[in-house]
Amino acid sequence: MRSFVQIADAIGGTSKKLEKVRLIGEFLKSLxxxxxxxxxxxxxxxVFAGHDERALGxxxxxxxxxxxxxxxxxxxxxxxxxxKHGDLGGMAEELLRSTNRDGxxxxxxxxxxxxxxxxxxxxxxxxxxxxxxxxRSSAADVKxxxxxxxGDLRIGSKESLVEEAIAKAFERPLAEVRRANMLTGDIGxxxxxxxxxxxxxxxxxxxHPMGFMLAAPVETPDELxxxxxxxxxxxxxxxxxxxxxxAQVHKNKRGEVRIFSRTLAxxxxxxxxxxxxxxxxxELIIDGEILAWRDTRPLPFTELQRRLGRKRLDLFVQNDIPxxxxxxxxxxxxxxxxxxxxxxxxxAFLDAVCANARTALHVAGGRxxxxxxxxxxxxxxxxxxxxxxxxxxAATSPYVPGRRGGFWFKLKQPFATLDVVVTGxxxxxxxxxxxxxxxxxxxxxxxxLLNIGKAYSGLTDAEIREYTDFFLQHTIEDHGHRRTVTxxxxxxxxxxxxxxxxxxxxxxxxxxxxxxxVRRDKAAPEIDTLETVAKLFARQTVRPEEV
Ligand code: AMP
Numbered sequence: 001m002r003s004f005v006q007i008a009d010a011i012g013g014t015s016k017k018l019e020k021v022r023l024i025g026e027f028l029k030s031l032x033x034x035x036x037x038x039x040x041x042x043x044x045x046x047v048f049a050g051h052d053e054r055a056l057g058x059x060x061x062x063x064x065x066x067x068x069x070x071x072x073x074x075x076x077x078x079x080x081x082x083x084k085h086g087d088l089g090g091m092a093e094e095l096l097r098s099t100n101r102d103g104x105x106x107x108x109x110x111x112x113x114x115x116x117x118x119x120x121x122x123x124x125x126x127x128x129x130x131x132x133x134x135x136r137s138s139a140a141d142v143k144x145x146x147x148x149x150x151g152d153l154r155i156g157s158k159e160s161l162v163e164e165a166i167a168k169a170f171e172r173p174l175a176e177v178r179r180a181n182m183l184t185g186d187i188g189x190x191x192x193x194x195x196x197x198x199x200x201x202x203x204x205x206x207x208h209p210m211g212f213m214l215a216a217p218v219e220t221p222d223e224l225x226x227x228x229x230x231x232x233x234x235x236x237x238x239x240x241x242x243x244x245x246x247a248q249v250h251k252n253k254r255g256e257v258r259i260f261s262r263t264l265a266x267x268x269x270x271x272x273x274x275x276x277x278x279x280x281x282x283e284l285i286i287d288g289e290i291l292a293w294r295d296t297r298p299l300p301f302t303e304l305q306r307r308l309g310r311k312r313l314d315l316f317v318q319n320d321i322p323x324x325x326x327x328x329x330x331x332x333x334x335x336x337x338x339x340x341x342x343x344x345x346x347x348a349f350l351d352a353v354c355a356n357a358r359t360a361l362h363v364a365g366g367r368x369x370x371x372x373x374x375x376x377x378x379x380x381x382x383x384x385x386x387x388x389x390x391x392x393x394a395a396t397s398p399y400v401p402g403r404r405g406g407f408w409f410k411l412k413q414p415f416a417t418l419d420v421v422v423t424g425x426x427x428x429x430x431x432x433x434x435x436x437x438x439x440x441x442x443x444x445x446x447x448x449l450l451n452i453g454k455a456y457s458g459l460t461d462a463e464i465r466e467y468t469d470f471f472l473q474h475t476i477e478d479h480g481h482r483r484t485v486t487x488x489x490x491x492x493x494x495x496x497x498x499x500x501x502x503x504x505x506x507x508x509x510x511x512x513x514x515x516x517x518v519r520r521d522k523a524a525p526e527i528d529t530l531e532t533v534a535k536l537f538a539r540q541t542v543r544p545e546e547v
Contacts, residue, residue: 001103001105001106001107001109001110001137001138001141001144002103002138002141003027003030003031004027004039004042004107004144005138005140005141005143005144007023007024007027008043008144008153008155008157009140009155010023011023011024011043011155011156011157012153012154012155012156015156017161020156020157020161020165021161021164021165021168022165022168024043024157024161024162024165024169025164025165025166025168025169026169027039028040028043028162028165028166028169028191029169029170031107033192033195034108035106035107035108036188036191036192036195037188037189037191037192038107038108038110038111038188039107040162040166040187040188040190040191041186041187041188042107042110042144042148042153043153043157043161043162044157044158044159044162044187045148045151045152045153045157045158045159046151046159046187047114047148047149047151048114048118049185049186049187049188049189050185050186050187050211050264051184051185051186051208051209051210051264052186054118055118055265056114056117056118056126056149057117057118057126058117058123058126058130058149059123060088060150061123062123062126062127062130063088063092063130063146063149063150064078064082064088064091065127066127066130066131066134067088067091067092067095067096067134067142067146068095069131070096070099070131070134070135070142071092071095071096071098071099073095076480077095078091078095079480079481080480081094081095082433082481083427083433083434083481084433085433086427086428086429086430086431086432086433086434087147087150087152087154087429087430087433088146088147088150089142089143089144089146089147089150089154090143090154092139092142092143092146093139093140093142093143094139095139096134096138096139096142097139099139101137101138101139102138103136103137103138103140103141104136105133105136105137105141109133109136110133110145110148113129113130113133113145114148114149116129117129117130117149133145154430159181159187162187163177163178163181163187163190164177166187166190166191166194167194170194170195170197172194172197172199176199176200177190177194177199179199179202180193180194180199180202182210182211182339182401183202183203183204183205183210183337184202184205184208185205185208185209185210185211185264189202190202204285204332204337206250206251206252206283206285206332207250207252207256207258209248209250209260209264210248210285210331210401211401212246212248212262212287212401213287213329213399213400213401213407213408214408215391215408215409215410216406216408216409216410217409217410217411217412218392218409218410218411219411220372220411221372221373221375221376221379221411222372223409224236224372224375224392224409224411225371225372234394234395234396235368235369235370235395236368236369236370236375236392236393236394236395237343237344237347237366237367237368237369237392237393237394237395238366238367238368238369238374238375238378238379238390238391238392238393239328239364239365239366239367239390239391239392239393240364240365240382240385240387240390240391241382241387241388241389241390241391241410241411241412242289242291242298242326242364242387242388243291243298243300243301243387243388243496244289244290244291244292244298244301244304244323244326245261245262245267245289245290245304245308246261246262246287246288246289247259247260247261247267247287247288247289247290247325248260248285248286248287248288248331249277249284249285249286249287249288249325249327250284250285251277251278251280251283251284251285251286252283253282253283255278255279256278257274257277257278259273259274259277259290267290269307269308269309269310270290270307270323270325272318272323272360273290273323273325273360273361276325276357276358276360276361277325277361279357279358280353280354280357280361281353282333282334282353283332283333283334283335284330284332284333284353285330285331285332285333286327286329286330286331286350286353287327287328287329287330287331287399288325288326288327288328288329288364289325289326289328290304290323290324290325290326291304291323291324291325291326292304292307292321292322292323293322293323293324294322297385297386298385298386298387299321300497300540301496301497301511302497302499302540303321304321304323305499306321307321307323323360324359324360324361324362325360325361325362326362326363326364327350327354327361327362327363327364328347328350328363328364329343329346329347329350329399330346330347330349330350330353331346331399333349333353338399339398339399339400339401340398340399341398342395342396342397342398343393343394343395343396343397343398343399343407344395344396346399347363347366350363351363366393368395369392375390375392375411378390379411383413388412388413388496389410389411389412389413390410390411391408391409391410391411392408392409392410392411393407393408393409394406394407394408416494416495416536417492417493417494417495417516418443418452418492418493418495418510418527418528418532418533418536419490419491419492419519419522419526419527419528420441420442420443420452420453420490420491420492420493420527420528421441421442421444421449421487421488421489421490421491421524421527422439422440422441422471422485422487422488422489422490422491423440423441423442423449423451423484423485423487424439424440424451424482424483424484424485425438425439425440425471425482425483425485426438426439426440426481426482426483427481428456428464432464435464435465435468436464436467436468436471436472436483437456437459437464437468438454438455438456439454439455439456439491439515440453440454441453441454441455441491441493442487442506442527443506443527443528443529443530443532443533444524444525444527444528444529444530445506445529445530445531449487449524450504450505450506450507450530451504451505451506452504452506452508452509452510452533453493453495453504453509453510453513454513455491455493455513455514455515459515459518463518467489467518470488470489471483471485471489474486474488487524488523488524489518490518490519490520490522490523490524490526490527491515491516491517491518491519492515492516492517492518492519493510493513493514493515493516494513494514494516495510495511495512495513495514496511496512497510497511497540498510498511498533498536498537498540499511500537506530506533508533508534508537
């Protein structure tokens with residue numbers, strides 16, 4: 001681990017991208033094949049290979065407790081040290097520095113620790129494994145073990161830089177490295193292939209999920225065309241934006257099917273989709289969305305959510321909340337990777353594949369649009385049909401896994417906004433760890449204020465600094481990391497929908513809340529009420545056919 005620590009510190013110590021790439025490349029080249037593969041994953045911010053579905057399942061509370069115990073420090077010291085660094089790794093290093101221990105763990109030992117952690121059941125067992133490892137580690141080793149565990153090294157190293165480093169170190173074309181990484185779903189294996197000059201051998205493997213292509217947000221249809229100013233560009237294919245779960249479907253010739261979510265984890269809650277998919281012809285990898293659906297209309301995401309996380313299938317829930325798989329892209333068919341084919345061609349293939357599919361499968365329709373007016377109309381029709389917006393895709397574009405921007409754009413209607421008041425504040429994370437940037441907010445019920453959500457984003461750094469001063473002066477209770485504050489700052493928050501929830505005292509929680517603006521013109525007594533929330537909630541859960 002010592003050399004890993006040194007190099008990671010060095011990478012964190014320079015802000016120059018090229019220098020980071022050089023350091024990573026030289027380091028990877030200096031290691032044995034096995035160690036290099038492990039280090040490549042760690043430097044890419046991954047614990048395991050990307051296609052590996054295991055999760056460590058180690059909570060921040062467990063990590064903090066083991067760090068405190070190893071350091072022989074009482075729990076309350078942690079808060080202040082954490083605030084100083086803004087991350088658990090930095091906190092651990094400072095607390096353990098006085099132990100002056102030399103570490104003797106190798107990279108392979110750390111990889112084994114992660115295997116054991118993923119396999120261990122329960123936080124007690126996981127804590128024991130961590131404690132044993134920390135006893136054998138220097139303060140700096142623990143810092144990086146913790147950082148890798150939490151998935152954030154904070155040294156400005158990310159997977160794309162590791163790809164560049166591999167290309168440089170082994171003198172291979174970057175495009176080949178990226179392609180191999182996408183196909184194998186493992187930066188470690190990619191490194192091995194690059195070292196052996198075998199990048200061309202990387203192949204799609206069914207049942208190993210690949211990265212998903214992502215869409216960049218736009219606020220208006222005009223924006224889609226602003227960026228394309230004056231250029232004679234191909235049209236956009238505008239699809240409905242489905243509010244469900246993104247799902248990559250893999251199917252082999254024998255009719256075996258597996259479905260993967262955006263986190264590349266397997267989705268097992270929808271067995272009724274497996275049979276219709278297994279009947280499709282040939283080998284396939286399809287991208288699409290699982291949606292709750294009744295008769296001719298989609299149901300709100302909150303309905304679909306009731307089916308998630310259930311271990312055993314409850315027939316009642318299955319009948320009560322029917323689902324559909326809406327396919328919108330075809331990535332692989334019968335041994336051929338289609339990513340570089342234009343979207344229109346991929347969709348034509350997809351139409352052919354699904355021509356005789358059962359009704360539980362459906363191919364997203366695409367409307368060709370060349371003007372903002374046409375997009376606006378498609379947007380309007382999509383909302384009328386019960387969807388949450390549109391996704392506009394460049395008709396000739398390739399499928400680019402794992403990247404946002406460039407070819408796909410999403411346009412959504414915020415469900416509603418509410419005016420709320422800030423009742424509690426917390427220190428943020430990362431570069432915001434010294435400012436109070438996370439706000440808990442409430443709506444009004446008569447004289448009472450009832451919390452309904454928490455938002456992290458939406459304000460500028462200058463605004464956050466200004467309000468930090470305000471909140472420090474208007475603290476009612478100081479809990480260290482968290483403060484209860486005088487309810488004076490009114491925010492307008494947008495959100496996607498409202499859920500019933502025991503998390504907040506209002507009995508509701510806003511899904512994906514974001515701050516639209518600070519309402520300096522409003523005072524706390526004028527904020528929205530619990531009654532309004534209940535009405536919005538009812539409006540959203542009324543089944544479309546009952547409207
Ligand atoms: P958001 O989750 O709001 O950031 O929007 C991106 C997500 O929209 C994607 O990850 C997909 O799960 C989903 N989505 C819904 N409909 C489509 C579509 N027609 N094409 C691509 N993505 C879609």
